[in-house]
Amino acid sequence: MSTDRLREPLTQVLGARSAAPLAAMGLETVGALVGHYPRRYGDPGTVSDLARLALGEHVTVVARVARATVRQMRSRGGAMLQAVVTDGRHDLSLTFFAKRAGVLRHHEDRLRPGRMGLFTGVVGAYRGERQLTHPDYLIVGVDADDEESALVEASRPIPIYPASAKAPSWRIQRAVRTVLDPLTEDDVPDPLPPGVSAQRGYGTRLAALRDVHEPYDEAQWRRGRERLRFEEAFVLQAALAQRRARAAAQEATARPRPAAGVPSVLADFDAALPFTLTRGQQYVGDEIATELARARPMQRLLQGEVGSGKTVVALRAMLQVVDAGGQAALLAPTEVLAAQHARSLEDMLGPLAHAGRLGGAEHGTRVTLLTGSLGAAARKQALLDAASGTAGIVVGTHALLGEHVQFADLGLVVVDEQHRFGVEQRDALRAKARTTPHLLVMTATPIPRTVAMTVFGDLETSVLSEVPAGRSPVTTVVVPAGNEQWNARIWARVREEVDAGHRAYVVCPRIHPDEPAARGADPDAYDLPDLLDTLEPDGAGEREPLRAVLETAEQVRAQPALAGIEVGVLHGQMPPAEKDAAMAAFADGRAPVLVATTVVEVGVNVPEATVMVVFDSDRFGLSQLHQLRGRVGRGTAPGLCLLVSTAEPGTPAAARVETMAETTDGFRLAQVDLELRSEGDVLGASQSGRSSSLRLLRVVKDADVIAEAREAAAPVVAADPDLRGSPVLAAAIAERLDPEREEFLDRT
Ligand code: ADP
Ligand code: MG
Secondary structure, three states, X not given: OOOHHHHOEHHHHHOHHHHHHHHOOOOOEHHHHHOOOOOEEEOOXXXXXXXXXXXXXXXXXXXXXXXXXXXXXXXXXXXXXXXXEEOOOOEEEEEEXXXXXXXXXXXXXXXXXXXXEEEEXXXXXXXXXXXXXXXXXXXXXXXXXXXXXXXXXXXOOEEEOOOOOOOOHHHHHHHHHHHHOOOOHHHOOOOOOHHHHHHHOOOOHHHHHHHHHOOOOHHHHHHHHHHHHHHHHHHHHHHHHHHHHHHHHOOOOOOOOOOOOOOOHHHHHHHHOOXXXXXXXXXXXXXXXXXXOOOOOOEEEEEEOOOOOHHHHHHHHHHHHHHOOOEEEEEOOOHHHHHHHHHHHHHHHHHHHEOOOOOOOOOOOEEEEEOOOOOHHHHHHHHHHHHHOOOOEEEEOHHHHOOOOOOOOEEEEEEEOHHXXXXXXXXXXXXXXXXXXXXXXXXXXXXXXXXHHHOOOOOEEEEEOOOOOOOOOEEEEEEEOOOHHHHHHHHHHHHHHHHOOOEEEEEOOEOOXXXXXXXOOOOOOOHHHHHHHHHHHHOHHHOOOOOEHHHHHHHHHOOHHHOOOOEEEEOOOOOHHHHHHHHHHHXXXXXXXXXXXXXXXXXXXXXXXXXEEEOOHHHOOHHHHHHHHOOOOOOOOOEEEEEEEOOOOOOHHHHHHHHHHHOOOHHHHHHHHHHHOOHHHHHOHHHOOOOOOOOOOOOOOOHHHHHHHHXXXXXXXXXXXXXXXXHHHHHHHHHHOOHHHHHHHOOO
16 A cells, blocks of 8 residues: 555646645645645535526536637737627627637637537626626536536536635645546555444445545535544544553552451441431442552543532542552642642541541551642652651642652542643653553533544543532622722622621632733733633723733722722732731631632632622633632622623623523533633643644544444454554544643543
8 A cells, every 4th residue: 555645746737836825724735735625615506598697696507508719908008808609599708818829729629619518607797788708618528428428517516615815615625626536546545444444334434435526416515524524523433442542451450449347448437427428429429439549550531510529529538549559649730729628628627637646546547748839848848748658638830740750659630620630741641550540531611512522532521510518609790890880889799798707708810910811921820811712802902901910909999989998819829928917817717809810710619708799800711701600609609790891792702601690500600611722722722723633524523423433443453453453543643632632532
């Protein structure tokens, strides 16, 4: 088999002049060009009657050439070819202009009187006569064998390609034909195993390429697209199946639960739990317990609404590992969250977290916080606790991945909120253990099924759908910005809540008023990437500047309604100690109003918080707003979320915030979010603005295709994990999943 033809440079096949504008579009090889699929197909129209040609209409007529003459034009200079075609009763003029008569000779040569042809163009008029200027045409006996085949040719759907000014669609079409026509089956290797193709009734890959580029009818291009789309999904799912298989082949240390009667931190913890686990927590807990007891690494994604109680599930998993003599690491995306996790784990464990200390339980463990901002002495102690095994649970951020951090026996890694931990971090942690640690990834961002199957396809998924009983509902209201009365009402409501002993968050998209909304300035910059995605389509440039934390805090402090109330500030650029202090003052009510960036988006848990005011809410993504809103209504008092919006009615931004007000169902919001965003956003920021390597497959719309491909790929990979017997598939995986795509696959 030869793949050489597909690698041939277009400069060689088409010539430098034709290849240059294609290269500018990233199409440099035959393979790239035949992989440049039509975006849609134009209607070829039907054959028109010469008697009824309407001005301005795009028509195709069948007629016989009556005469054709080239002449110099005295008035304008240049030359002109005038032909007349006829159906026997009605005539139509065809006109071609050129600088020199020579250029027109080849038309004259083709348009010989008596020949039949098909003529296509837009109907114009000259001195009251209907005419076509520079029509496309096909001559029977020259371009087509007979009239029937000419008609067939003229009635083919017109492929419309993603094009540029220098490479218009028709020119791309011509180039595609030039490279596609001479290709043979051997030139176009097929990543779909023959069995899979046969089962689905597909032809070869080459046939599918012809179907999409040179179809005779709609059914044909649809067939071709379906096949190529399935192929994309199949290659992706095969890659994921391989990855799962590789992970499953790794060795892990089995961490079974202790036998009944044997002292167990987990058993003690369960006995002291002040509430009953929800059925979901129980079920997922059992799933995890079984997997931890195996000598193969668990690879599990735990999804659950904000407040669904994922932390308890994770803690119980960690305790099982601790009971089995191992350690667990909990990774949080920010220092604020790591510190909070460490605190809440200690709170939940109570005396069980103080093993070996005065007042500690006999059987227990220790929770150690290890972050980049610890003082030298504290850091040394934390490192020691991790390395000696004194700390059964080590909580931290990326600092945990530092070279100096050693574990005595790392058995489980829990990642809270996946989106900031890539495969490298995961590998770095694995490298710290003798065997591959078990992995539990938790996310409160609901992930629609198809995205889970694509982006997180190498993880098994569990869902906590039930929220513990007694949770309060959150009411969401959209507040138009710039309305004085509404504005006053916001602060009056905040006052009422504070007076009732509650807390209020005020969220702004940026820190300083003059700060450009750029990535990277804020180490906790949860706000910006999502925000930037939503900024672009709405033409943010012309709009009011985004609200900033520091400025807004001043305005809030100046509100008469809030006189005497302490207002705190929290953002990612504050030193860690200040952040902690701000959170603590908010949590215990000394500063019951907190003006913050979206640092508070993930996981922050202050049950007394009942109100959240989000400025510029129309600039946030839905999933992000959902996360933010999850910060209120975590206690017994009902929550209120006020979305201040500057969006014009009818815009996608307005639709987003209205959707927020309509539903609290995270899965529905995630689905709407996907629909309102581009595919590039779904696949990750690095993909947006570039041609995604998914050409036909749409993660949102093609759920069925993805599911079918997953089913079809599983047995193929199971039978031959290294795909030695399917070299084309293996090559397709290697080629299509370039490092950048691997990265998105790994964003877990
Ligand atoms: P998540 O991390 O999923 O957002 P948490 O684990 O932080 O949610 O749980 C939110 C709150 O609910 C915590 O205060 C936790 O103690 C409490 N909680 C968890 N499970 C239950 C349960 N089964 N019954 C009552 N409260 C629960
Ligand atoms: Mg949580």
